[in-house]
Amino acid sequence: MxxxxxxxxxxxxxxxxxxxxxxxxxxxxxKPSDYAALEPRIDIRRHLSGPIRCEGVIYGPMGRVTSRFTADMHGRWDGNRGILSEHFIYDSGTRQDREWHLTLGNDGAIRADADDLAGTGHGQQAGAAVCLNYTLRLPETAGGYVLQVTDWMYLIDETTIINRSQFRKFGIKVAELVATMRRIDA
Missing domain, CATH: 1.20.5 (Single alpha-helices involved in coiled-coils or other helix-helix interfaces)
Structure with a gap:
């Protein structure tokens, strides 16, 4: 025994x-510093500005696609302060709107606020990448859970960003999102 x-x-x-x-x-x-030397260099004031089209999928905890979505986004900036409006349409027909209020520090630090966040998000842009951490409150129709989110955005070229996000509850990954964001010439 x-x-x-x-x-x-x-x-x-x-x-x-x-x-x-x-x-x-x-x-x-x-860490953002892992990408500090990569080109092209992301500047959220430029790359999250104007009209943006987004397509993506959400994976559940077992790795299967649980949802697909498209989103029309629009960013506008006044110096280091910006607003990114997002209008999502999910494959279920559900629609969701979010408006991010972003502040970019001279050192690349990012502060992010939105109505469905619990507190303020914080992040950093460095080289070709952006990392943003925040706590998200899901709508009651989606269970009303509070999740810890880590967003990574990687600039591919002057118009394309790949976004990968992980959502965690009690430290356990419950979902992952992968999306392509492309600026649309106005």
Whole structure:
């Protein structure tokens, strides 16, 4: 019995170490400085300005697509303060609007506010990437859950951004979003 207990304890330790290792090299281990040298350099005042078309998918916790969406966005800036309006249409027919109020610091720091956030989001732009962390309150029709969100946006060229986001509850990933955002010439 002692040998079985030792084996089970060893397996539990191994699983914890594997989870920690995966966390350290995974999505959440990225830092904006990892992308500081990459070109082209993103400037949210320019790349999140004007009309933007977005298409994406949301994956559930088991990795299957649970929703598809399109969005029309429009960004407008006055110096380092901007508003990004988003109008989503999901494959279920559900519509959702969000208006981000963004402030860009001279050091690339980002402050983000929206009506469905619990508190203020914070992030950083560096090189070809932007990272934004915030707490999102889902609408009651979607369960009303409060989720921790990490958004990464990667500038591909002057008009295209790939957005990857992870949504977590109690530290456990419950959803992931991948989307393409393309500026539309006005």
């Amino acid at each position: 002692t040998t079985l207990l030792s084996i089970l304890t060893g397996m539990a330790v191994m699983l914890v170490l594997m989870a920690v290792a995966r966390h350290m090299r995974g999505f959440r281990a990225q």
